Amino acid sequence: MDLLWLYAQALVDGLLAGVMYSLVALGFVLIFKASGVLNFAQGAMVFMAGLTFVSLMELGLHPALAGLATVAVMVALALAVERVVLRPLVNQPPIILFMATIGLTFIVEGATLSVWGSTPKLLELGDPYAAFEVGELYIVYSEFYAAIAVAALVIALALFFNKTRIGRALRAVADDHQAALSVGIPLTTIWVVVWSVAGVVALVAGIVWGGRLGVQFSLALLALKALPVLILGGFTSIPGAIVGGLLVGAGEKLAEVYMSETFGLGGVENFFPYLMAMLFLMVRPQGLFGERIIERV
Amino acid sequence: MTSALLSVNNIEVVYDHVILVLKGVSLTVPEGGVVALLGANGAGKTTTLKAVSNLLRAERGEVTRGAITYRGERVDRLDPHALVTRGVTQVMEGRHCFEHLTVEENLLTGAYTRKDGRAAVARDLQMVYGYFPRLQDRRTAQAGYISGGEQQMTAIGRALMARPSLILLDEPSMGLAPQLVEEIFDIVRRLNREEGVSFLLAEQNTNIALRYADYGYILENGRVVLDGKASTLTENADVKEFYLGLGEGGRKSYREVKHYRRRKRWLA
Incomplete structure (x- = not known):
C-alpha cells in the first residue's frame, strides 16, 4: 500500500511540474504557429522576464506595478525583434530564422545579465514548504497555485484566439500567410502581437519557475525541457503543449520512482523525457495534437 | 467611357x-x-x-x-x-481558404480592416450568405473540408467582407x-x-x-x-482560333488537324 502512495505522490508531483513545463512550451507554440519560427530564445525570454520582474521588485516596486513594467519591457522586445530580426528576414528559409533566434538567445541573455547582474535572486511567493494533504498525498501550496494560474492563462489564451478579431487573424496567419495578406491582415502587427503574448507567457513562467528554483541563469535552460513537450504535444497545438507537459512531468517522475525502487537506478528523470520524445517521433511525428494536415481527396 | x-x-x-x-x-x-x-x-x-x-x-x-x-x-x-x-482586395488563385478556420471565421477575417463596427460587419455577413446560401449551411464546417466550389465561394465571400x-x-x-x-x-x-x-x-x-x-x-x-x-474579341479571328478553339467554319475537328498553325495576325 505504501508503494502505491509513493507512485501516487510521484504522479501528483509530476503533473504539477508538468504544468510548468507546459508553460514554457506554450511560448514556443504561440510563435511557431503564427510565424513558423521555432523560437529558440523562449528560454532566454523566461529568464529575462523573471529577472526583470524580481529586480524591479527589489527596487521597491509593488508586485503589480513590477509586473506591468515587465510586460512593457517584453512588448518592447517584441517590437525590436519584429523590426530588427523578422522583417529583414521575411521569406527566408526556416533554418535561417531559427539561426537568428539562436543569436537572439545570447543577446537577450547577455543584455539581461549586464543590466541586472548575475547574482541569483530569491522570489518569495509565500512559504515554499506550506502544504496540504489529501489522503497521504502531500501537495505544496505554491505549486498548486501555480497550476491554477497556468490553467487561467490557458483559458484566457483560448478565448483570445477564438473570440477576438486579432486572435482570429493570428490563426488565419498561421494557416496561410499569403491569403492573410490578401485580406489585409498586416503580418508585422501580428508578429508583434504574438511575440508580446509569448513575452507575457514567459513572464508567468519566469515567476512560477523563479519561485521554485530562484531567479537565476538556469531559467534560460528551461527551453531545453520544453522540446520533448513540444514533440509529444505537437508544435502547433496549445492543448498539445498542456497535455505534452503533463505527460512529460508525470512520465519522468514515475520513471524515476520506478527505476530507483526496482533497479536502484537514480537520475532517470533527467533523460527520460528525451527518450519518450524520441520514441514518440517514430510513431507520430506531428505530435499528439499537431495540426492535422488537411488533404482533400 | x-x-x-x-x-x-x-x-x-x-x-x-x-x-x-x-x-x-x-x-x-x-x-x-x-x-x-x-x-x-x-x-x-x-x-x-x-x-x-x-x-x-x-x-x-x-x-x-x-x-x-x-x-x-x-x-x-x-x-x-x-x-x-x-x-482593393484580391481573391487568389487556388482559393487559399484558411483551412483550419470555419467558413464563418474565414468570412469574418475578411472584415479585419473594417472600422465601421460589429453591426455593419454582421449585416455584410448576411449579405454574403444571401449571395451564397450554401455557405450559410456550412458555416460551422472547417474550410479545409468543404468542396472546391464552396471554397471558391468562401474566398469570394471573404473578399466581399472587406467592402471592396x-x-x-x-x-x-x-x-x-x-x-x-x-x-x-x-x-x-x-x-x-x-x-x-x-x-x-x-x-x-x-x-x-x-x-x-x-x-x-x-x-x-x-x-x-x-x-x-x-463582344469584339469574341468575333476576332485569332481569338476564335487560338483561344476559343473555333476555326473559320465553326468548331475545329481534330480529324483535319494541321501540321502548322497559322501565324497570329497580331504578331505581324
Missing part, C-alpha cells in the same frame, strides 16, 4: 531581381466594369493582379517600371493592407465543374450590378470570361497583344 477606377501604366515586373515577367503591361478598369485578363499559363495574368494588390513583394517580385494608380493615387509602393483599406470597390479575381474557374463555374460567374455579375463592385479577373477559360466581361485584354509573354470590348 466612365472614369478609370484602376489604371496600370506600362509596368514591368521583375522577380528575384533578374527574371523579367511583365514587359510593359497597361490596362484600365473603369468604375463598375468587369474586365477580363486572358492568356495561357505563364502569360503574366497572376503577376499583373499581384502587382496591383502588392502581394508581389511577398514573392520577391517588384514593379521596376511604370505606375499603378487607383482612384488617381499611386498605389504601387503601398503594402497589401493599405490597398485593402482603400478598397474592386475585386481582383484570379482564375475563379480553376478545378471546378462547368456548372459551378457558371454559377460563380453569375454571382460575379450580380455582385457587379447589385453591389457596384468592379472586377478585374484573370481567366484561362476565355469562353466564359468573355461572356461575362465587358472588356478584355489578351496577354502573351508578359505583353498585352490585343484588347477590346468583349
Whole structure:
C-alpha cells in the first residue's frame, strides 16, 4: 500500500511540474504557429522576464506595478525583434530564422545579465514548504497555485484566439500567410502581437519557475525541457503543449520512482523525457495534437 | 467611357531581381466594369493582379517600371493592407481558404480592416450568405473540408467582407465543374450590378470570361497583344482560333488537324 502512495505522490508531483513545463512550451507554440519560427530564445525570454520582474521588485516596486513594467519591457522586445530580426528576414528559409533566434538567445541573455547582474535572486511567493494533504498525498501550496494560474492563462489564451478579431487573424496567419495578406491582415502587427503574448507567457513562467528554483541563469535552460513537450504535444497545438507537459512531468517522475525502487537506478528523470520524445517521433511525428494536415481527396 | 477606377501604366515586373515577367503591361478598369485578363499559363495574368494588390513583394517580385494608380493615387509602393483599406482586395488563385478556420471565421477575417463596427460587419455577413446560401449551411464546417466550389465561394465571400470597390479575381474557374463555374460567374455579375463592385479577373477559360466581361485584354509573354470590348474579341479571328478553339467554319475537328498553325495576325 505504501508503494502505491509513493507512485501516487510521484504522479501528483509530476503533473504539477508538468504544468510548468507546459508553460514554457506554450511560448514556443504561440510563435511557431503564427510565424513558423521555432523560437529558440523562449528560454532566454523566461529568464529575462523573471529577472526583470524580481529586480524591479527589489527596487521597491509593488508586485503589480513590477509586473506591468515587465510586460512593457517584453512588448518592447517584441517590437525590436519584429523590426530588427523578422522583417529583414521575411521569406527566408526556416533554418535561417531559427539561426537568428539562436543569436537572439545570447543577446537577450547577455543584455539581461549586464543590466541586472548575475547574482541569483530569491522570489518569495509565500512559504515554499506550506502544504496540504489529501489522503497521504502531500501537495505544496505554491505549486498548486501555480497550476491554477497556468490553467487561467490557458483559458484566457483560448478565448483570445477564438473570440477576438486579432486572435482570429493570428490563426488565419498561421494557416496561410499569403491569403492573410490578401485580406489585409498586416503580418508585422501580428508578429508583434504574438511575440508580446509569448513575452507575457514567459513572464508567468519566469515567476512560477523563479519561485521554485530562484531567479537565476538556469531559467534560460528551461527551453531545453520544453522540446520533448513540444514533440509529444505537437508544435502547433496549445492543448498539445498542456497535455505534452503533463505527460512529460508525470512520465519522468514515475520513471524515476520506478527505476530507483526496482533497479536502484537514480537520475532517470533527467533523460527520460528525451527518450519518450524520441520514441514518440517514430510513431507520430506531428505530435499528439499537431495540426492535422488537411488533404482533400 | 466612365472614369478609370484602376489604371496600370506600362509596368514591368521583375522577380528575384533578374527574371523579367511583365514587359510593359497597361490596362484600365473603369468604375463598375468587369474586365477580363486572358492568356495561357505563364502569360503574366497572376503577376499583373499581384502587382496591383502588392502581394508581389511577398514573392520577391517588384514593379521596376511604370505606375499603378487607383482612384488617381499611386498605389504601387503601398503594402497589401493599405490597398485593402482603400478598397482593393484580391481573391487568389487556388482559393487559399484558411483551412483550419470555419467558413464563418474565414468570412469574418475578411472584415479585419473594417472600422465601421460589429453591426455593419454582421449585416455584410448576411449579405454574403444571401449571395451564397450554401455557405450559410456550412458555416460551422472547417474550410479545409468543404468542396472546391464552396471554397471558391468562401474566398469570394471573404473578399466581399472587406467592402471592396474592386475585386481582383484570379482564375475563379480553376478545378471546378462547368456548372459551378457558371454559377460563380453569375454571382460575379450580380455582385457587379447589385453591389457596384468592379472586377478585374484573370481567366484561362476565355469562353466564359468573355461572356461575362465587358472588356478584355489578351496577354502573351508578359505583353498585352490585343484588347477590346468583349463582344469584339469574341468575333476576332485569332481569338476564335487560338483561344476559343473555333476555326473559320465553326468548331475545329481534330480529324483535319494541321501540321502548322497559322501565324497570329497580331504578331505581324
